[in-house]
Amino acid sequence: MNVLFEQAGNWLPHLWNGLKLSLGVTVASLLIGLPLGFLLSLGVISRSRAVRYGALAVVEIGRGAPSLVLLQFAYFGLPSTGLVFSSFAASVAALSWSTAAYSSEIIRAGLQSVPAGQSEAALATGMTRLDTMRFVVLPQGLRIAIPALLGFAILIFQTTSLCFAIALPELTSRAYEIGTNTFQYLPALTLAGLLYLAVCVPATLIVSWVEARAAS
Amino acid sequence: MSGEQALSTLSENMPKQPLVHVSELKKSFGSLTVLDRIDFDVAQGEVLAIIGPSGSGKSTLLRCINFLETPDEGRIRLAGVEIDAGRHPGQKQVLQLRRLAGMVFQSFNLFPHMTVLENVSLAQKRVLTRSQSEADARSMELLDRVGLSDKAREYPYRCSGGQQQRIAIARALALNPKVMLFDEPTSALDPELGLEVLSVMRELAQDGMTMIVVTHEMHFAESVSDHVMIMADGRIIEYGPSAEIMRNPQSARAQRFLHAVRDR
Numbered sequence: 001m002n003v004l005f006e007q008a009g010n011w012l013p014h015l016w017n018g019l020k021l022s023l024g025v026t027v028a029s030l031l032i033g034l035p036l037g038f039l040l041s042l043g044v045i046s047r048s049r050a051v052r053y054g055a056l057a058v059v060e061i062g063r064g065a066p067s068l069v070l071l072q073f074a075y076f077g078l079p080s081t082g083l084v085f086s087s088f089a090a091s092v093a094a095l096s097w098s099t100a101a102y103s104s105e106i107i108r109a110g111l112q113s114v115p116a117g118q119s120e121a122a123l124a125t126g127m128t129r130l131d132t133m134r135f136v137v138l139p140q141g142l143r144i145a146i147p148a149l150l151g152f153a154i155l156i157f158q159t160t161s162l163c164f165a166i167a168l169p170e171l172t173s174r175a176y177e178i179g180t181n182t183f184q185y186l187p188a189l190t191l192a193g194l195l196y197l198a199v200c201v202p203a204t205l206i207v208s209w210v211e212a213r214a215a216s
Numbered sequence: 217m218s219g220e221q222a223l224s225t226l227s228e229n230m231p232k233q234p235l236v237h238v239s240e241l242k243k244s245f246g247s248l249t250v251l252d253r254i255d256f257d258v259a260q261g262e263v264l265a266i267i268g269p270s271g272s273g274k275s276t277l278l279r280c281i282n283f284l285e286t287p288d289e290g291r292i293r294l295a296g297v298e299i300d301a302g303r304h305p306g307q308k309q310v311l312q313l314r315r316l317a318g319m320v321f322q323s324f325n326l327f328p329h330m331t332v333l334e335n336v337s338l339a340q341k342r343v344l345t346r347s348q349s350e351a352d353a354r355s356m357e358l359l360d361r362v363g364l365s366d367k368a369r370e371y372p373y374r375c376s377g378g379q380q381q382r383i384a385i386a387r388a389l390a391l392n393p394k395v396m397l398f399d400e401p402t403s404a405l406d407p408e409l410g411l412e413v414l415s416v417m418r419e420l421a422q423d424g425m426t427m428i429v430v431t432h433e434m435h436f437a438e439s440v441s442d443h444v445m446i447m448a449d450g451r452i453i454e455y456g457p458s459a460e461i462m463r464n465p466q467s468a469r470a471q472r473f474l475h476a477v478r479d480r
Contacts, residue, residue, distance in 0.1 A: 120284055121325035121384075125339035125391055126315035128307075135338060139329050 004187035011178055011191060018174035019195050021088075025170065026157040028092045033099025033156075034149070040104035041111060042133075055104075062101025068162050070094035075166040087168040091160070099156055103149055110145030111137055147211040154203050158196065171195060235260045235426050236281070236395055241290030241301070243273075243280055250276045251287070252450040258395070258443075263427045265437035265458065268447035269473055274430040277447070278397050281428065282317045283310045295394040315343060318388030322400040324380040326372040326387070332359065333368040336387045343391060351390075358386040362416050378409030382416050389420075396420065398429040434477055438462045446470045 043055025062070075075090035085093060114137050122132040161172040169177075175192035179185035234257035243251040250273045258264050266274045279285040280301075281292060287301035295316050299305045326335050336355035340346045346354070359365040362382040364375075372380055381401055388396060398417065402410035414436055421427060421440050431437060437444050437458060444461040446454040454461055454470040465471050 115325075117321060117323055117325040118327065121319075121321060121327070121387075122339070124282055124284060124314060124317075124319035125388070126311050126343045127339055128311065128342075131342045135342070136327055140327075143329070 003184050004190055007182075007184065007187060008191060011188060014178065015171060015174050015192060015195060018169060018171035018192075019199075021168065022157065022160040022163075022170040022172075023199070025088065025091045025095060025160045025163060025168070026153070029095035029099050029156055030153055032092065032096040034103050036096065036100035037103030038107055040100055041107035044104060044108050045111065059101045059104050062097045063105070067094065067098050067159050068165060070097055071162055071166050087163065087166050090166055091163040091168050091170075095156060095159060095163075098159070099152070102152055106148045106152060107142065107145045110143075110148075111141035113144055114140045143214060147207055147214055150203075150207040150210060154200055154207070157199060157203075161196075234258055235262075235295055236428070237291075237293040238281065239291050241277070241280060241292070242288045243276055243285060244288055250450050251280065254290070254450075254452060256445060256452065256455065258426060258428060261424045261426055262443065263421045263429065263441040264443045264445060265441035266428065266430045266445045266447060267432070267434070267437055267473075267477075268453075272447040273450040274447050275399050278319075278399050278428060278430050281397060282314050282319060284319075315391060316394045317397055318391060318393035318395070319397045320381070320384050320388050320399065320401050322403050324372075324377070324384045324404070326380055326384055328372055330371075331368065332364070332370055332372060332375070332383050335372065335383060336390050339387070340390050354390060355386070358389050359383070361389075362386045376409060377405045378412045381405065381409075381413045385413070385416055385420075395426040395428065398427065398431070400430055400432065402431070402433055432477070434462070434474075446473065448473070 040055045040059055043051050044059060046052050046055070065073075071091060071094040074085055074094040075087060078085065078090075118136050118140065119132050122136040123129070127135075160170055163170050164173045164176065167173070171192050175188045176185075178188040182188070236258035238257070239255045241251055241254040242249070254273075254277060256264075266277065268274050276285055280287045280290075281294070283292075283299070283305075289302045291298060291300050292313070293299075294313055297309070297313050297316060299309050299313055326332075327338070330338065333352060333355050336358060337348070337351040340351035340354060341348065344351075356365055356368060359368055362385055364379055364382055364386070367375055367379060367383070372383065375383065385396075385401075401417070402413050405413065410433070414433065417427070417429070417436070418440055427441075429436070429441065441458045443456065444454075444458040445452055446461065446465065448469050453467050454465050461470075462474065465474055
């Protein structure tokens with residue numbers, strides 16, 4: 001492990017750039033995936049059968065397919081249809097789909113856990129279904145969903161390590177690259193692991209804090 | 217007799233159109249018939265109490281009046297708005313009907329993420345398109361009327377059950393309804409807190425509000441309501457002036473029910 005301490009200074013700038021890319025993919029996937037997930041959750045509980053089934057198909061494919069398959073599909077598969085993505089764009093596209101599919105289920109569960117009496121009280125005053133959703137159900141349902149969504153965001157950050165498989169120079173790829181060049185796989189991967197931890201542990205603490213606040 | 221006098225005598229003698237008219241109402245959940253050809257009228261300013269054993273269809277009937285449950289068949293007319301349930305009424309018609317009826321629920325159903333004032337103001341802004349200040353002024357008036365203006369800035373969880381139900385009454389009144397529907401408003405409250413809600417309801421009745429009240433409060437049914445309807449198995453088994461029905465029910469089923477609740 002001495003190598004770790006000796007080389008940390010040399011390797012860190014390289015790994016740091018990888019970490020920034022991992023965080024970039026995470027943020028972009030969340031920015032695209034969460035609003036899509038929100039729309040899909042409304043689709044899944046829609047009264048229109050066509051909208052419901054359409055949304056369900058997108059969600060079930062996104063949840064059913066492993067992220068690695070989605071990544072490879074976007075990067076290696078889609079070019080044969082004429083759609084060529086850079087490894088960054090393919091990563092964001094695939095992980096946005098995953099995010100949309102999983103977060104839609106988290107949001108749907110949140111919305112459906114708002115007691116029926118809440119919508120009934122709003123509808124009984126003559127408010128439209130849309131207003132009832134906007135002013136009564138959404139504010140309560142999203143508040144319930146937030147801790148789980150934050151937890152999911154951490155999971156997506158960890159999932160970015162799979163982008164290694166489509167040649168995105170993110171944190172794991174860079175650690176592996178250092179290993180290939182120096183044969184020092186163990187210290188390089190350990191250092192990458194510590195960097196993941198440096199993001200995930202504080203983030204988990206924040207989620208716990210939000211959870212506790214939401215519960216009170 | 218002058219023409220004017222003749223006209224006024226004529227209008228007094230003409231039968232007044234009831235404010236609420238329900239006819240041939242039917243509702244089933246799967247193979248279970250919950251309401252079976254229900255007919256009744258409620259006049260302007262009248263208080264109707266609906267009593268009966270659990271599962272008799274009282275709450276479903278109340279919820280059909282404002283289409284929180286959609287009846288399978290039948291007609292409902294409320295202050296000039298008439299809906300034929302069999303003809304699949306549109307959203308617009310249903311909203312029109314709901315605007316005319318205020319509803320108070322057993323479990324209050326206040327919005328927990330809003331202050332008391334916001335609870336009372338929300339529908340005024342969205343449905344009546346009142347401005348924030350107009351709505352809040354009206355809300356404060358109503359909260360004052362139910363004795364809770366000092367709670368306006370609090371959240372509902374800081375209020376007792378009785379207070380929450382009084383806020384719910386203010387919220388329903390905020391839309392200037394023609395009729396108030398009460399679905400067992402005191403059933404979730406201990407007797408003492410129930411009393412404060414009943415006293416607000418009594419005042420409303422005295423002020424001439426038309427009310428339909430599903431209740432287990434026999435004293436309220438007898439002393440405040442003008443008419444009592446007893447339901448069992450989805451049918452009206454007894455209906456008439458409250459004193460008469462409560463003291464001298466005709467059917468054996470109604471007698472059994474009233475004995476049971478009084479002997480409790």
